[in-house]
Structure formats: C-alpha cells, structure tokens
Amino acid sequence: MSVLASFRDSSRAAPLLERIRARETGPVALMEFCGGHTVAIFRSGIRSVLPEHIRMLSGPGCPVCVTSNMDLDRAAALAKLPGVILTTYGDMLKVPGSRESLAQVRAQGYPVEIVYSTLDALRLAGQHPDKQIVFFAIGFETTAPAAAAAVLQARARGLKNFSICSVMKLTIPGARALLDMGEVRVQGVIGPGHVSSIIGADAWRFLPDVYRVPVAISGFEPLDILASIDALLAMLEKGNADLANLYSRIVKPGGNTKAWGAVTEVFETCASSWRGFGNIPDSGLALRPQYAEYDAEHRFPIDIPDSVEHPACRCGEVLRGVIEPVDCKVFGTACTPEQPLGPCMVSSEGSCAAYYNFHQSTHTKTRHATEQ
Amino acid sequence: MCLAVPARICELRPDNMAVVDIQGTQREISLMVLDGEAAVGDYVLIHVGYAIERIDEEEALRTLELFADLSLTDEAFGSASPPLTEDDV
C-alpha cells in the first residue's frame, strides 16, 4: 500500500517542522504514553530537531517496564511448579525480578517458552495434554483482546490445561494516576495509537474535559508524530484543549467494540501494582469468576516472598517522567541493554534502552544542527 | 510491545484464521477479534497474532492531505472554542 509508505516520506516533514518552530506557545512539556512512540521519537531524531522550548517526556507507556517485581516473582514461581510450562512474550524474559529473571529461571532447567501469540500457547496446550500451560499475560488494551480470545478458544475447545496469569493493565487509570500525582507538569499528550484502536479515540476525552490538557492520538511514523506535536501546539497557542485524532486510518471514535467486548466478557477490572506508582485502583484486568478455571492465580495458589527493588535502579522515576534516563547514576555504566539492572533498559520500548540505543546519534544530530 | 504491523490478507482459513502477508512474509493469524467481515486483499493491522483493526485507505489519504495542507490543522484543532471577545458579552 503505497499510501502507507507516504507517511515515511521525509520530504513531507520539513513544512511540519517549520510550522512547529513558528508556533508561539512558550515552553511546553508534551508527554507520550506509549513505548512505541518513545522509540519512534528517538529513532527518527525528532527530539533533536524540535526547538528547545518543546520538551518531550516519556510516561508509563511500556507494559514490560510497568510490570512490578512482585508480579515478575509470581511468574518465576509459577514456572517452577511441577508440570507447569510457563509461556510469555519474549520481551519479558530478561527483565530482572527481585531475585532472578525468567531467562535465569529457564537456565536452571525450568520450562519457560517464548510465544509470539496466545495462539502458540494454545497450540502447546493441545500438544502437551499432560502439562499445564500457563500464559503470563502482560500488556495494555492493545494486547488484552489476544488474551481474552485465548480464554474463549480454550473454553470452546474444552482445553483443561490452559490458564492465564494476568498482570495486564489499563492505560487510562495509569495516565490519570500520573496527572493526579502532579509531580510533572504535562501540557499536552500524544495519545497511544494502538491502545486507542481498541478503546477508541473518545476514551481520551477526559484529558481535555477534566484536566484541560489537549491530546492528539498519533500513529507511529515520523510524520504522524510531528503532525501530532503541531496539533497540540496549535491548541495550546489558542488556549483551548481538545482531542485530535490524527490516526483515523486505524482509530475509530468508539474503537473496536468486538475486541473490547471479548475483553470485558472474560476480564473485570482490579487493582494493579505498577512499577513507580504502586497500587492503582481499577487499573488491572483479572479473570471474571465465571472463567476461574482459566485463572492461574486461582488454580495454582502460591506464596511469594516479599519483592525487593535494585537499590540503584530509578526506573520508577523514569516511568513517571520525573527524571531522564541519563539522570540515573548507573545508566550506561552498570546498566546497559546487555546487562540491564532495570526493565526500562531491557524492553526495546523502555525509555532507558531507547536513550541508550539512539542517544549517540541524537548528540551528533544536535551538534550538526547547531553548527549549521 | 503493543506495536502492530500492517498486513494484507492472502487467504481465509477455517476457524476464523487467515494467512497474511507482512512485508513478504506469510503468517497465519486470527480474525477472531476483528470487527466485521474480512476479505482477501483487505489491509489489516496485526498485533500478537490477531488482526485488531482494518486500515482505512481513504482516511490514510485524508490524513496525508491534512499533513500537507497545514492550515487545516488550525482549522480542525486550533479554533474549536474561540476565546471570548467583547462581542460575545
């Protein structure tokens, strides 16, 4: 589809940038709530070409990063139960828990399988009727339909050896928690594109309506992000807060009601613990009682010792947008993508990893820009 | 993690499954949570093995137009609620 390729056409970016530079808003801080945007912003070098008075902050947008150590410890304990095969998305393997990562658990000989999709986990359940397949489900609203669909399929097929350990989270209570804390001043929000494809653009109306913060739902190409920044600045310039859906090729006002319907059929909201935030009411997804037989927590009750955090790691503050990765003492020294101390350095969408991987080029670009 | 990729449906299979082409690679995915009917040739967005949304080509073109004609940005988002003037009072 060549139309889609046009969103990558860098010649279209220049007028957008010029426009952004000409906006008279004064200093502003814009936050993106999506790890995909964090990576896209770094990869494209957008940070380095923006005027200095526009600061881009990263919020708690990566589901890997916001998973708490307590939940990671629970997954590790599940993997060690006799007869259990723990399955999860690849991003989770290297995240250090209180004592060990799932990769280290696997290295001790316990079965931890990376799956690309819950479809693979279901397939494993079919192939190993003598084993219990537990799917460690992380993710936001984008990913929740895949977990719900897996439970519905397991029930339809009469699978007795498939269950889910859900630590899935909802982005809106997370965003509200961050704004309510008031630690960082956010004047505009780049709304998560794929989350919104499920819950709908209108789900973010509370930002302008309640918080008077403009929001632009954005795609993931450089042009999408520049246009979203421009739309936010246009609103700030005029002093009005509204919702702009600039990803309408994917995102409908009401989202994907079929996908969200599957989620609400299988899951209900529960309190969930977020790294850097603690417990946020109604921000998690737990299996409803009528699906208890697919709930790993219900089927395999386990006691896990108290979780501990690495004393040097400041991921919590990074996730709240309070500090930048480089403000962490161990950034790039004791903590690197090869030897991560915290999840923000593990996940490809984590802020620390994005900073680490693209910082060098950002510096070079900034230098070029100032030399000119 | 929530990254999703555009793909073209090449073949419909039983049980709500389909084969899609993602930049030259064929992959079997599920249409279970996609809203509405899907047909061969449709462009969909794939996330962790499931098609989650259709890609609307008309909307894509409209967005590109919006990006190119920047005055539209102001029209669309800059002046939704004009500040009060003396005339309003």
Ligand code: SF4
């Ligand atoms: S640099 Fe490492 S230890 Fe520091 S905040 Fe980032 S991930 Fe955590």
Ligand code: SF4
């Ligand atoms: S859509 Fe979700 S996980 Fe994906 S990049 Fe955005 S918030 Fe992150």
